[in-house]
Amino acid sequence: MTASVPAYTVPSPEAVDALLSEVRFNSDGLITAIAQQHDSGEILMLAWMNADALRETLLTGRVCYWSRSRKGLWRKGETSGQMQKLVDLRVDCDGDAVLALVHQDGVACHTGxxxxxxxxxxxxxxxNVAEPLISEEELYGR
Amino acid sequence: MTASVPAYTVPSPEAVDALLSEVRFNSDGLITAIAQQHDSGEILMLAWMNADALRETLLTGRVCYWSRSRKGLWRKGETSGQMQKLVDLRVDCDGDAVLALVHQDGVACHTGxxxxxxxxxxxxxxxNVAEPLISEEELYGR
Incomplete structure (x- = not known):
């Protein structure tokens, strides 16, 4: 069941700076981020990133969001184990959204x-047109 | 080149009300909306909808956004001809984003x-990892 995940090449800090300079963060310092499973095309989730989260995502190859409820960096999978490995990241035409092509370990949604x-x-x-693959207790109870 | 587009069944106004009641609009009355080509899985664009735009989208089967710059309903394709026909619409777990599965006529991006x-x-x-398929003049010059 080990899926083949394309290797992610960590860009130089200068290239990351160049990409960040093309992003227009909103008045809260955030942009929307879509996570899509790189091979199947399944849209996994929509969340938010600030500049630190976007930089960390690009420099580590593990997707990191900004949690608006917790007001902190949200390293996807830190609590649940359901990591997102980055394959590629795209910025849209007007620079206020990014698309993260990822490999999702397990499930993306907190409902399982x-x-x-x-x-x-x-x-x-x-x-509901999909059912949980794992219970919330299993996801967060460890 | 006529693609086969699955028929969209217009729901009852009551069903549309039920769906809208599960949506949490932000303080500006908006939610994010992702448009995805229904068959290929390609993510076309990210934009915003208010309640009127979401209702119109569901009741007409043509995707309508809210233009934050023009502060008005934005019937996709009205100017450019590049319509989005709705195939299905999904609301996410916390109700602050929708996914529109669509058939995109032509191109989604204003850059062509x-x-x-x-x-x-x-x-x-x-x-740029993709090139325009049509010029902006051709898109908007008619």
Whole structure:
């Protein structure tokens, strides 16, 4: 079950600075970040990064977000073990969003689902279109 | 070159209300919206919706955003012709982002590229990893 993850080449600090200079952080110092499984194309989650999180992500190859609720760096997988290994990172045309192509270990969503986008309308009602692969207790109870 | 687009079933107004009640708009009344090509998985763009835009998207099957710069509804393709036909729409676990699975007519990016996420680090520099398929003049000059 070991998936093959393309090697990530850590860029130079100068290249990281150049990329950060093209990013337009909002008035809270944040940008939106989409995480997509690099091979299947599955959209895993949407979260936020500040400059420190983006820099750390690029320089370590492990995705780090900014937690707006905890007001701190959020190294994805630090508590749950469900890490995101970076494969590539793209900045959009107007510089206010990034796309992280990743390999997701396990599940991305805190509900234990593979991805966070699991609610949709079916037959006139809002339902869950995906089920958890692991319980929240298993994810966070260790 | 006519792609087969899965039929979109317009939900009842009650189902749309139920979905909107699960969405947590931010202090500006907005949520982030990701557009993904339904079959290839390509992430096309990230933009914003308010309640009216989300409702219109669901009830018409044509993706409508909120333009933060123009402060108005932004019916994708109205100016450029590059419409997004809705296939499905998902709300994420904490209700502050939606994923629109769409069929993109032509290109999504105002630069004429297929998608907006085209800047990345290569060999120590930030470069464009995709080229325009159509000029901005052709997109907007009609």
């Amino acid at each position: 689902r593979r991805n966070c986008f699991f609610r949709a309308i079916r037959d006139g009602a809002v339902v | 590229r297929r998608n907006c996420f085209f800047r990345a680090i290569r060999d120590g520099a930030v470069v």
